[in-house]
Amino acid sequence: MENIREQLSRLVGEALNKASGIADCDPNVITASRPEFGDYQVDGVMAAAGRCGRKPRELAEAAIAGMSDEDSLVASVEVAGPGFINIRLNDQALMARGNEVLRDPQSLIPADSRVQKIVVDQSSPNLAKEMHVGHLRGTVIGDCLSRVLERLGHEVIRQNHVGDWGTQFGMLIAYMRELDREFNKSASLLQTELEDLETFYRAAKDKFDSDPAFADRARLSVVRLQGGDPEYLEAWQSFIDESLRHCQEIYRRLDVGLTLADLDAESRYNDDLEGIIRELDEKGLLQESDGARCVFLPEFKGKDGEPLPVIVQKSDGGYLYSTTDLAAVKMRSFDFEADRSLYVVDARQSLHFRQVFAVAQAADMASANISLEHIAYGTIMGSDGRPYKTRSGDSVKLADLLDEAVARALELVSEKNPDLAEDERRLIAENIGIASVKYADLSKNRMSDYVFDWSTMLSFEGNTAPYLLYACTRIKSLLRKRPQESPTEELTSLEHAEERALLLKILQLPEVVSLVARECYPNLLCNYLFELAGVFMRFYEACPVLKAEPQTRDSRLALALLAEQALEQGLDLLGIQTLERM
């Protein structure tokens, strides 16, 4: 089923095409900016009038006269201002849509008419270290976008492009050998050393920076590793396995859908890199500069207007991030045959991606119709305006961050609802704590930096996860008290403005979801859900449900059921699960 906006766009668009004589008018239908303008407004008439040289209001009248409305969706239309068309929808049509959703909740968000194959590159931690705050956004935003696209019926290929290769692993292996000169340490002892990967990494790094002889051994280790020495490969694998266990534990806690099957590790491309260089050379794109092999493209200029290189092979023969990414573009284009490839990666890498995409296109490593999109996000800042760090200046481990969120949530739940059993409070706190962190992130415009602030995200007021979860528990509590004899609820009336406003808002969920799928801004969905929760709260305050006359009561229960569906399905797309009580 088309959503309301799509249907109106089609109806008005066709009428506008006919009236203007222009085949491809954009009616530009949006939800009304003010209640007195009705439910939806048409903003595209003025532009169309400009194109065909007619007076906007006159064209608007002509379009209205020629509008067909097979489903009687529209109750009234009027021309307003310089040439807007204000549309008010028919209550019966709204209720019919609502009742359809009651019969089939999944129909609230229908599948896209055009199914695509979409790669979503997400999370992508460096396996040499533990996951830290820097990985939160790419993990959570990537998961949300994957859920949204999957829900619309697209074939989503999640790719976790973990860093599992390169110089730091030489360093780790060399340091492990310091602790256990010939790899003789028992497996369990090694295990304990690796459990705190972060500490291990820092110790190795310190030694690397302070001890030149060790640094040489580290570099040598990289050579042995890349040369395929079985002993070194085994040591490397032990790091990778341990690190992946850490990641999976974080993903499980975050309720993020990434699994080992989604791994797209850098090392996957080891055997392809030589071929990438050869291919660039055959295309005449390769140049040598100071011993490194580079691609120079005219659209990229560096200092003083000099050409800016994309280095694809170091002077020592080693390959780089760019080379691996080119190989990945190729695989996504021609093996996966993806329609879109989304890279949910820090905004600081935008130049890198512009270059990689441009080189891939110049070298025909990207198929002609794949859409390569860098879904960039900003940095999480501390209250000092610097990137979020611990007081001592270290990066904050994601595991610690989640622990603290849950601890703070437990404190608040215990304070607000001391009667609940401790077990239940703990479960609720786990849910709320994690949800708060995720929601605080998803609800911000992904492009901008934001300040990480416990008190606002867990304040349980305003545009936060707790507010939304609370709205859900109110609905669920209401539904639990439904009279036993109540038949299958159905919408039968919309007497109060609050009822109508709630139903309309619920039916707009699919419009927002398709917008998020296109633009990749999860905060649009958060804004919508916050508004939806607000509309529900107002309905809840204004319209008694259980005490109303049976017919009104059942109609309002139907509305509550729909609100529950919209909130639950919307939150699920954010990766947040609802609670029965809190």
Added chain:
RNA sequence: GCGCCCGUAGCUCAACCGGAUAGAGCAUCGGCCUUCUAAGCCGAGGGUUGCAGGUUCAAGUCCUGCCGGGCGCGCCA
């Protein structure tokens, strides 16, 4: 120096790819619980959208130039 992003209420953020009178939340002040969870609802104050031009019926949104901030720019990822 060049490039990308950003500048909106005291604070944190919106504004559906140019639309009508720029919206929320926090904070402040004032109302609403013998009635479905008050983690809530209602109301008030608070703005020259960094500055100056330009494009047009219409600009927070697009263009140009300044001011201020963040990030990036040849062998890390």
